[in-house]
Amino acid sequence: MNEPDPRQGAQTAGPRREVVVGDHRYLLLGTAHVSRASAEEVRREIESGAYDAVAIELCDARHAALTNAGELAQMDLFQVLRQGKAGMVAANLALGAYQQRLADQFGIEPGAEMRAAIESTAAAGLPLALIDRNIGITLKRVYRRIPWWQRISTMGALFASLLSSDKIEESDIEKLKEGDMLESTFNEFASESAAMHEALIDERDRYMAAKLLAAPGARHTLVVVGAGHLKGLAGYLEAGMDAPRETIERLDHVPPGARWVKWLPWAIVVLVFAGFALGFSRSTGLGQQMVVEWVVINGALSALGALIALGHPLTVLTAFVAAPITSLNPTIGAGMVTAAAELWLRKPRVGDFSTLKSDVTRVSGWWKNRVSRTLLVFVLSTAGSAAGTYIAGFRIFGQLFGG
Known part of the structure; x- marks a missing residue:
């Protein structure tokens, strides 16, 4: 019927x-x-x-x-970051923003x-x-x-x-x-x-x-x-x-993720350290070059993400310093460190929370509102660090086995 x-x-x-x-x-x-x-x-x-x-x-x-x-x-917001829910909160805001834009x-x-x-x-x-x-x-x-x-x-x-x-x-x-x-x-x-x-x-x-x-x-x-x-x-x-x-x-029930996904970050850490060790075993100069490239590539791309999010200058610097380290420690991500820094440096005001839903309906509002900008810092610096991990990793092994 x-x-x-x-x-x-x-x-x-x-x-x-x-x-x-x-x-x-x-x-x-x-x-x-x-x-x-x-x-x-x-x-x-x-x-x-x-x-x-x-x-x-x-x-x-x-x-x-x-x-x-x-x-x-x-x-x-800090609890959201600590529980690893920043990405989901950002996705929910984006979903709500699209519907709000239509409704407006x-x-x-x-x-x-x-x-x-x-x-x-x-x-x-x-x-x-x-x-x-x-x-x-x-x-x-x-x-x-x-x-x-x-x-x-x-x-x-x-x-x-x-x-x-x-x-x-x-x-x-x-x-x-x-x-x-x-x-x-x-x-x-x-x-x-x-x-x-x-x-x-x-x-x-x-x-x-x-x-x-x-x-x-x-x-x-x-x-x-x-x-x-x-x-x-x-x-x-x-x-x-x-x-x-x-x-x-x-x-x-939320099914667990594939086991290989869980172990992949640790496998990358082992391979990177193995690459460093092999590089130093061949020559001190090669080993140092690989470490420098790891720091520069990983740090620069994470910092670029924080910069695109218009993070505080010290947040951008934090991204550059933290990303090469957090990429070698899967228990903590670069995004959590950079977002925590942004949150400490630019604490959201009451007005940021009250206008959050309306602010994110505009592209510029994501950068204007301190809450959504902190989430952007998390997402973009995380993406930059992830990209840097793979790019730097491929360069390391390219130098070792590229002939």
């Missing part, structure tokens, strides 16, 4: 599908996350009084971000339909279920599922989206709720990266279906999800699950 509810007539814009599982009825309402019409439609549906529960495509973390305006102001064109907040669902559900005194998987787990599972080269291209495409100045018409956003266009879009996406599609879309469809089936207390539930999840979620609900709670636990 994919027809408008006759109670709403021509006002209903979003695709919808009703699924009956035993005594429970689910009305799946597909929305566009930056659509004004979607937010209004969600509010109308809840206020109709036809439902005894509401479920929405949010996890605890995204719900907190949407309802707690001061969440970013409470972020301990139409004068509506990103996730306005979810906020409408939260507010209307509370006003109606109905139970609210958060059925999506934690965004951090989803991103980690995507990271684990795709090859290293695709990780680089994906991050590049994500940040490149911030540079785009293309305008999108609101009518085009509304068309994104038409099932055929969405299905063809995701089919094309799957052909390019089936693993990414599974982790981002299919797994979450299964997860949300499992969450609904694991706690079916309500008789008639309104389920507010992005329109791209409509078909998959309906399919999993209709197919049923023997053990939904086990499905939830399985999809919440």
Whole structure:
């Protein structure tokens, strides 16, 4: 069933599908996350009084971000760096910035339909279920599922989206709720990266279906999800699950990385030290030359990354000094050292946290805001150090075995 509810007539814009599982009825309402019409439609549906529960495509973390305006102001940036979460925080900001940029064109907040669902559900005194998987787990599972080269291209495409100045018409956003266009879009996406599609879309469809089936207390539930999840979620609900709670636990598990990835940094350290030893065994001059090249190449590229991020001059110097050392110690990265230096030298102000979400919607804002600039220092100095490690390593072995 994919027809408008006759109670709403021509006002209903979003695709919808009703699924009956035993005594429970689910009305799946597909929305566009930056659509004004979607937010209004969600509010109308809840206020109709036809439902005894509401479920929405949010996890605890995204719900907190949407309802707690001061969440970013409470972020301990040093703790983020120490826990190795700086890259993920930067990726989340980039994702949010892209959605915010679209939303700014139409004068509506990103996730306005979810906020409408939260507010209307509370006003109606109905139970609210958060059925999506934690965004951090989803991103980690995507990271684990795709090859290293695709990780680089994906991050590049994500940040490149911030540079785009293309305008999108609101009518085009509304068309994104038409099932055929969405299905063809995701089919094309799957052909390019089936693993990414599974982790981002299919797994979450299964997860949300499992969450609904694991706690079916309500008789008639309104389920507010992005329109791209409509078909998959309906399919999993209709197919049923023997053990939904086990499905939830399985999809919440982050698989460990490949062993060779874990040991690769240590292998590089051993090879570099072996190269130094072999170089000194041949001649003191050759050994010294290789050490100098290691320091200069590794340090200079990491410092260049910090410089591109407009880090403090002492942060740039820190990158040059730290990168050649941290590259030989896989337990700590150059980015953590340089970002910590930047954080100490230019402590973010309260205003930087309060304007962070809006600042990162503009390319210049990433460099203007002290919080996002610290994250840029981390990402770019880390990338520079990584590049320097491989370039310097190849030069060392080129001099030893290049003839």
